[in-house]
Amino acid sequence: MNDITIENDSALTEFVAATAAEHDMPGMAVGIWADGRVIFANTGVTSTENPVPVTEHTLFAIGSTSKTFTTTALLRLVADGRVDLDAPVRTYVPELTLLDERHAAAITVRQLLNHTAGLEWNIINNTGEGDDGLAAFVASLAELPLIAAPGERPSYSQAGFNLLGRVIENVTGVPFEQVVAETVLAPVGLRESFYSRDEVMTRRFAAGHERQADGQLAVARAWKGTRANNPGGGLGSTVSDLLRWGRFHLGDGHGEHGDTVLPAELLDRMKQPTARLRASAMADAFGLCWMLRDVDGVRVVGHDGSGFGQFANFQLVPERNFAVVVLSNASPDGIPANQAVVRWALRHYLGVVDADPEPVAFDAGRAPELFGVYDIDAMTMTCYAEGEQLLLECKVKPEIRAAAPEAEIPQDHPPFPFGLLPGDGDEYVITAGSFQGQRGFFSRDERGEITGIDLAGRLFTRIA
Missing domain, CATH: 2.40.128.600 (Lipocalin)
Known part of the structure; x- marks a missing residue:
């Protein structure tokens, strides 16, 4: 995990600039880990209203890519014997109440990690920025719709990951954000990743943009969700830090100074399929948080994120010791722009082709x-x-x-x-x-x- 030489790749730089221009993207930041090399390519500005050049040290809101940090912090508790993945969630959050009492009693920690808990996507509410924000959110889960019995089927749930944050708080007795900072961010050497807006606003950061009805981009005034959404999607980070994060998850679990952050066995277990998905571009299967895809004969492991006009793509190819990170700051075209860069990188550096399937002809009877x-x-x-x-x-x-x-x-x-x-x-x-x-x-x-x-x-x- 020691720092290494940063290189340039003119082909990557040119492609990123062209992609940003094609999709009218104010700014993009890209990082590649390939063949032991770190490569960055940045283009554009942080904001159309207050334009500052984007660099690999520009903070973006990374949305659901934050879930990988929450999972790693939780698995540290598993490694220490303080959490059992197959224990009911109520073992650690006895206050949990859902619409169905049997459902609430049956959900396990593992089912939250692989989105098979049967919980609806989320509850959109503001429970404040205090240390009790996550606890108040969990109390509101009594209103959350249930879509299936626990373990019956996967369905992506933001609420489930925010509930995992409360597991971490109750087990440690410490606010969620502090646990992640002390047990994950600091040991891995991530100095440009923060949950607090106060930490973000004193550094170079990207503003999200939303395409308006007239086709123009406008700066999104909200930068991220409320504090209760931090476990599922509240981290701000940079391409530089995320590439270091990717190298950690491709490694043996040791941190910046050689100490074990997470045993290699648990790092590997995160990448093993636990729930199969059908016909999903998101993944072929969920591991423990990770989304797993088989692309052109290789396994791709990743977790993307989005919110408030900002988009993060974070993809690893473990068998090839490869990582690609793409951050952009305009909706809705951040999705195809980021995907284009990821696909180009897979093809350019690995010879791996990621293509869409072809549909059949329209059937008026069907x-x-x-x-x-x-x-x-x-x-x-x-x-x-x-x-x-x-x-x-x-x-x-x-x-x-x-x-x-x-x-x-x-x-x-x-x-x-x-x-x-x-x-x-x-x-x-x-x-x-x-x-x-x-x-x-x-x-x-x-x-x-x-x-x-x-x-x-x-x-x-x-x-x-």
Whole structure:
């Protein structure tokens, strides 16, 4: 983990600059670990209102990539014998209450880590910035919808990871952020990663941007979510720190000064499949937090993140000792921009080709059974067709926008065109727009009737 020489790659620099220009991205920062080399490529500015050049030391809000830090801190407690992955969560959070008492009693720590706890995506509420923010959030989980019995199926849950933060707090008796800082960030040597806005605002940081209805970019006034969202998505970090983080997770568990931060056995266990996903661009399987994909014959391990107009892609190829980190600061095109850089890096440095599957032709007889309205806590999705084009329209619920104006909920995306994939006809791929390449599937009950649709690892339940 000692510092090494930083190199340049003109081909990478040129591609990053061209990609940022193509997607009208204010700024991008990219880091590569390949063949024992550290390579950075940066372009653009931190903000259209207060433009400062982006460097590898510019802080971005990394969203759900934060989950990898939460998991590592939790597994340190597992290594110390203070947490059992297969113990009920109530062993450590006895105050947990859910809509179903049996559900609350049955969920295990492991099921939170691999998103099989049966919890809906999240509850959007503001429980304050005090040390009691996470405890108050957990108390509000009594209102969280449940989508399946524990262990029955994977469905990505932000609420589940924030609950893991409360596990860490209760076991240690110390605020979550302090535990991560002392047991993970400091030992690994990450000096540019912070949860506190006060720490971020005194350093060079990127502002997120949202595309407005008129096509122009506007600075997002919210930088990150509330404190209760820190375990699931509240860290700010830099490409420099994240590349060091990637090298740690590709290594043997030793930190900056040679001390063991996490036993190698647990690092490896994080990367082993624990729950298979169907037709998902997010992953083929969940490990312990990590999202696992098989791409062109190699295993890719990663965890991306997004929020408030900022996007993070964090991908590792363990068998090739390779890491790529991409950070950008505008929505919605940060998704395809980051993906383009990741795919270019896999091809350029490893010869690995990551391509989207091809859909089948439109079937007028098959399509109508897909049509309807599908729902999660914060969004409604409508499936319909225009001519021979299937479409998914995702909209934030009006009551969510009305209840949280300070959060600057992003503009709704235009409808996503999609096509069904070969096979049983229930799997699909989005074919254009900012979600191009995202895959999912329609769920059926025992009678064969469609009851839901999965998108980005989340289950939308059919309501009409």
